[in-house]
Amino acid sequence: MIDFIPLEYYGTIRMYLMLTVVLITILHSLVLPMEDIKNKMYIAVMGFLILAYNVVYIGLRPISGKYFVDMRTYANYFKSYAIGGDILVKDDIFFHQFMKLSSSIMTVHSFFLLCAIIYILPLYVVSRKMFKDYWFYSFLLLVVSFSFWGYGVNGIRNGMATSIFLFAIAYRDRKVVLIAFATLAYLFHQSMALPIFAFVLTLIHNKPKTYFIAWLCAIPLSLVMGGFWEAFFSSLGFGGDRLSYLAGGENTGFRFDFLLYSASAVFAGWYFIFKRGFADKVYWQLFNVYLIANTFWILVIRANFSNRFAYLSWFMIAIVIVYPYLKQKFFKNQNVVLAKVIFMYFLFTFAMFLYYKID
Structure with a gap:
């Protein structure tokens, strides 16, 4: 568990770190063509770094209802199931069965790490499946999206379900995989x-x-x-x-x-x-x-x-x-256009972050 970072700064630190990644990526896109070997090396290394960082940072966050809202509710359910409590909810019972099973083989902190893996790893797989060597750009935009943080630390079930759904449609050419994971998304x-x-x-x-x-x-x-x-x-x-x-x-x-x-x-x-x-x-x-x-x-x-x-x-x-x-390829300098798109996309996320922090 990452308990050495004050919770009031936990989300802020990630936001500014992702801002740094976005700015560095924009700089690379402005000076290097997408197919340049130096750019390919950068996106490969940076891609795996932000994948690992987001899984660990979100998955090993401290349990808090004040800062992560529903996380506390899930933790309470987990602890109840760990000591033999029954499942009493009637809606989305599959997730509670998943939680009860998890409570018998892992700690609550391991459970939230598992949830982060289920939430984030499919986004990498989907990006890789769709875009091959250029998966980084898709994955970066996904993890700096306006709703990404909130559904990783608060609306946890919903976040996992949407990632599983994206995984399903990425494999739409394999009907068994498509149906199985679409069903799993619904069950979550x-x-x-x-x-x-x-x-x-x-x-x-x-x-x-x-x-x-x-x-x-x-x-x-x-x-x-x-x-x-x-x-x-x-x-x-x-x-x-x-x-x-x-x-x-x-x-x-x-x-x-x-x-x-x-x-x-x-x-x-x-x-x-x-x-x-x-x-x-x-x-x-x-x-x-x-x-x-x-x-x-x-x-x-x-x-x-x-x-x-x-x-x-x-x-x-x-x-x-x-x-x-x-x-x-749609534009002569498509790497430059893509840099502008990345900037504008992240700008909304960052603006909303500043607005709600001030508000």
Whole structure:
């Protein structure tokens, strides 16, 4: 356990360290072509360093409810199971069975390290599977994403479930692996029913124009009829008791800042697919899954804790944005353009970090 760092600075230290990595990476991208041997050596070494660092730093953090919120709740469950306590929860029971089994063979600190491995390692595997030698850029954007830290230290189950889902669709060409890991993602967190449904829908209809128009229409529909959509989805019972967030709590208002963040991936997909004619069917599928899940969130954007629904699409933003740059050459100095993209992407994360620290 890393107990020598004051908890009030724990997240801050990581943020500034990742800022340093981002700046160094941008410098490399500005002066070296992506295919340059020196750049390839850098991204290989730095990639494994940030992989190991994030697993250890997140996995061996001290147990705290004040700074890591739900971590304390999970620790209490774990300690109860370790002394023979029964599983009393009714929702997402698979995760509690996993926790109870873990409590019989490891300590609570080892358990959280295991959770970090399940959360982070699939992101490396997915990046490597999709982008080969250039996996680092995808992985870097994933671990500096706005929601990455929060779902690694607080919304732990949800974070693991989304990583498992990404692993599943990375192996969409192997049906047994796809189905097995998509099912596992759902068992870890039942909210994964939405992105799984979206993925199945793209197997039937994979035309980006359809989902792009639906996404655009969702914005005025949410502005004008926000309360209707919250009541409608709540009445359907989608996601079980999680939709209680739609029916109860305070109205948080229309989050234009979060909509802008969501729109970054939509703009990327629109630009490369419609303006540049990028006809990669895998990218279409990733983009369409993102659009479907994000459209649902826009319709319920005013709901209490709507960020929990937003994350069902946000975990894909980094891949949707970076995918075209690592698959095809679109620009004369693509390394320079990629550097600007990395900077702008991290800028939002860093700005929100500063805003909430000050607030």
